[in-house]
């Protein structure tokens with residue numbers, strides 16, 4: 001039997017609560033589809049940092065790199081200065097494992113309440129492909145005259161042709177498996193150097209994909225078009241910061257952060273990919289059982305798909321979607337069931353569907 005070697009980083013706040021549900025779903029799918037996982041826990045995050053003063057050791061990074069995939073919850077804690085865990089852990093792992101693509105599906109599942117009036121699932125099925133290692137997210141920058149009235153903060157954006165080319169090529173390839181549409185989202189009317197580089201690479205790579213229709217939307221205009229005309233979009237390719245922003249917008253369109261999944265993909269096979277909900281550690285609801293586990297379960301589905309377990313991935317997605325469809329609300333006490341109960345329900349649905357299918361075949 002195939003055994004997949006997974007590193008598990010539950011992290012902070014609701015990170016652990018939702019990751020537990022993702023693991024239940026993976027286990028249920030393993031039983032149904034005939035694979036196993038070896039799960040190694042890494043207790044990283046705020047508590048580890050506060051106890052040791054170290055965010056992550058180099059040898060732990062090396063160890064994580066030897067797993068086939070990383071299942072990640074969320075990092076961030078009010079007791080720790082902003083950026084310490086986010087940069088020191090999340091961004092460090094994305095770079096260390098050359099996870100150049102951040103894949104973030106935006107799909108409205110049937111029966112899920114969306115704040116967009118009259119939006120139907122048929123009109124909302126797109127994927128944001130976010131460059132994941134560069135742009136404004138590179139480390140560096142400095143503050144001159146810090147602490148004075150004349151302070152000047154320098155924050156640079158680095159955009160390299162090789163990385164952008166890989167990301168754009170991935171986005172085109174994905175579009176050919178979908179509806180053959182690709183939209184570049186940038187702000188090339190202002191960020192002329194980076195914008196021109198992105199556009200020229202889209203033009204050049206696009207020549208290899210003649211069946212894909214290409215267009216361009218400025219990032220600010222995207223915030224209008226995405227909610228109002230989601231059917232216009234199939235694959236959106238964009239830089240790191242714009243991708244961060246528009247994927248939270250996408251999350252709202254599809255019902256909230258509790259539904260939005262992501263995969264940080266190493267596309268050259270040189271290191272593991274990492275799967276995490278788009279949401280953070282949500283300190284405002286941590287410990288209450290109010291977090292929706294769907295985003296984590298849908299991220300686990302992306303993980304299984306990347307490992308080649310396509311049927312299992314579809315089963316996780318179907319289970320999450322069917323439980324979502326019966327919730328009176330998508331977050332908090334109003335969900336009518338706890339995080340744990342919803343995770344049990346999703347896992348049970350993966351198992352029950354197998355029984356029903358076997359019964360039908362028998």
Ligand code: NAD
Nearest residue numbers: 074075076077086257258278279280281282285291292331
């Ligand atoms: P957040 O995503 O944690 O929470 C934003 C809002 O959405 C909160 O009101 C929260 O209760 C709600 N929410 C989030 N996930 C939910 C879920 N599964 N079910 C129901 N409601 C949910 O963003 P934030 O409050 O800006 O950040 C909190 C911390 O998380 C910060 O330290 C931030 O840096 C960090 N963060 C980490 C990640 C990550 O680990 N990938 C992502 C985003 C933010």
Ligand code: IPM
Nearest residue numbers: 076086087090091244278280
């Ligand atoms: C996300 C998060 C991260 C990001 C932070 C926490 C580093 O917001 O995964 O979207 O900005 O990429």
Ligand code: MN
Nearest residue numbers: 244245248278
């Ligand atoms: Mn974000």
